[in-house]
Amino acid sequence: MNRRHALRAAAVATSLAASLSLALTGCSTKGGDSAGSTDKSGFRTGPGITKDKINVGVLTDLSGPVAPLGKSALQAEQLYLKQVNAAGGVCGRSVELMVRDHGLDVQKAVSAYAEVEPQVAALGQLSGSAQTAALLDSIEKDKLQSFQIGASGTVLGNPHLRLMASTYDIDMVNGVGFLVKAAKLKKGDKVGHVYIEGEYGGNAAEGAKYAASKAGLTLVSQTVKPTDKDLTAQVTALRAAGVKAIVFSGVPAQTASLVGVAAATGLKVPVLASAPAYVPQLLATPAKPALEKMLYVASPWPALSVDDPSVKKLVVDYSQAYPKDPVNQAAQAGNAAGSLLVGTLKAACEAKDLSREGISKALRGLTAYSEGFHGPQNFSDPAKASSTKTYIAQPSAGVPGGLKQIQDATEDPELAGYLASNGH
Template sequence: MNRTSTRSAALLAAALLVSLTACSTKGANTSAEAGAGGVKAGPGVTDTSITLGVLTDLSGPVAPLGKSSLQAQQLYMDQVNAAGGVCGRQVKLLVRDHGYDVQKAVAAYAEIQPQVAAMGQLLGSGQTAALLDSLEKDRLLALVGGNSASLLGNAHAQLIGTTYGIEMVNGLEFLAKAAKLAPGDKVGMVYQDGDYGGNALVGARFAAGKAGVQLVEQTVKPTDTDMTAQVTALKAAGVKAIAFSGTPAQTASLVGVAAATGLLVPVLANSPAYVPQLLDTPAKPALEKLLFVSSAQPSLDSANPGVQKLVADYQAKYPNEKLNQAIEVGAVDAKLMVDTLKAACQAKDLSRDGITAALRTLKQFDNGLGGVQDYSDPAKAPTQKTYVLQPASGVTGGLKTVQDAGTAVGLTEYLATAHG
């Protein structure tokens, strides 16, 4: 799918949203009235509860990530509610599964939008792109699970980590050392053509230019599962490393096919491209040998007390679930939203505008996992640091730390020219 068709799909979805909402809501009611404790209360807020929306993938290609993230988010909210809630109110999650389908996400948004104070989670770059105009019109804060730089600068769509472009710039500096790249060498770049892969491509092109290496670009569709054609092309080109932005199933195919055909080069992937379930596939040996993951979140085997507590709490509540990094995303989503609601309560304004304004006061937000983030400026990613992780069986979460959180030497230049 090219960028024009992606944009057309987003516009079609936006048009569908208008048709779905025109008769029922006729514009969001974002007005606020004083409620319990003299606190203004907008949509989704009563004297006893605050309802947050969640649009995620529980049945599609990234369902393992969506499910884990949602469960961790619910776990944190249950703990908060058991301690008395926020502003004397219990925090509730109103969840809808979009199956990673843009049209389904648009329809689900139209259904729940009038009932929620904010979106505690909105998973998917394409889904978010289709809803951006509606989020702004409805003045509805949404914590976004797709970290494309195209989301930066929107007042009400907030990514919580760093961008896919920053992940690539930081990660490819590591990859250049791991592959011992020299000027003139070729590096493969396999990416989904859309907001996700497109942002990663911008970062990869910048990093390649700084290293003096040549990118060999290959696109994939989100629904593609066989990477044989891409690997064949990269092997013929003589690449010495590969950068990748896709889904976990595509990762297993890419790395597995590369190893099977003798293309034994390191692969650097964006954070959404890996789940530990891949270590249960025949690609396991190749993944442990060749794959690296660039991520703003630490590995789950981290010695950080916040990570260890999250893992222990999650395993206690969901003993049969396989751990993956998405639980960190869900936990940060939940903590960020709770801290935002607390700030809004302190300002006595739980209206939608009040909630968004409260988020912008969080300049030193402790994400509970060893990182501090700045949410004061919607035009900037809250953090620029990323880890480099590597698949490893027998390790909590299936990833071990290869390089601690840091930034590439050229990242400041990249941010000044590419805006994330």
């Protein structure tokens, strides 16, 4: 059993446990109404669809470890839908969000899902890899098309769950390829590998380990919990091992500790981080100089400072709508989620089928969708990521999103072998 399948098995086990918990507490959802009804004109509708509204759920982190990212993604999608509704909505209806905060807590996510599922046509945002894993069985039973913010490859292959752009493991394969060149790494070099326990970190680790093995690098691994804030112990171990670079998949508060402590103790080596590990607020911490010099971010999204009309429009619109909240890359994910949701609903409307089955079928018909994205995305196969390219950026104060782009969307030569080895 390869690591992806092992992680998938663990996700299924978590999901089954959560489903059992729901059943025992009498909170299980009812998927039998998902087929909807058909009016005299042959137009099908389903749960969450009224004469003037399309109700869509959002389950995200607004109070936990990645709340700055969750808030930004939510606000960007709300802004996108506000603009769509002002222009007439979709299928003569406004698209309305029912938002629930799970705080990156699995049981809260399960409870929130049970509450909103009967009332919505889709989940327009679902964040948190562990939370998503716990809901997989319910999502498939209820045939509730869900758009995940944050992309663990372990959940690929579920017909009613759709990831957007590249996954954490893909970004790590592509990112380590960049790191080898940036840090001038050679076969036999030791590279620190710090990752958060759970679906997110585990999936990123899968890609990092594959890329490191292909480059002949020796990984010195350290795991952290989502609630850990002081990474001094991990840095001390990596420094003692003599690592030449560090690969990191954690949350923003941990990034400041990792990079700041490394720099302060003389371990001034390049650090490659997964996208959820960075927010521009980190540049207001004492770690700012080290972050600007040492950190690189591997992301499915371009830096918000690039000279691209759609990116510039997003930055201007978001900054005007939320002047007190600094824009970050999660806003791109939220904007893309809104765009993909609307594109899917429009296609379903054209097919005269806004039932849950109709919405899922409409999504799978989008084989080269680009609005809200940076390059065509293929959503026809739930078992495959819609994109296999990764951007590399570096922290920089004074620019939108606090990142400057170092490398455009790139697919590392080793990625094809990785995808093949994992059945993708």
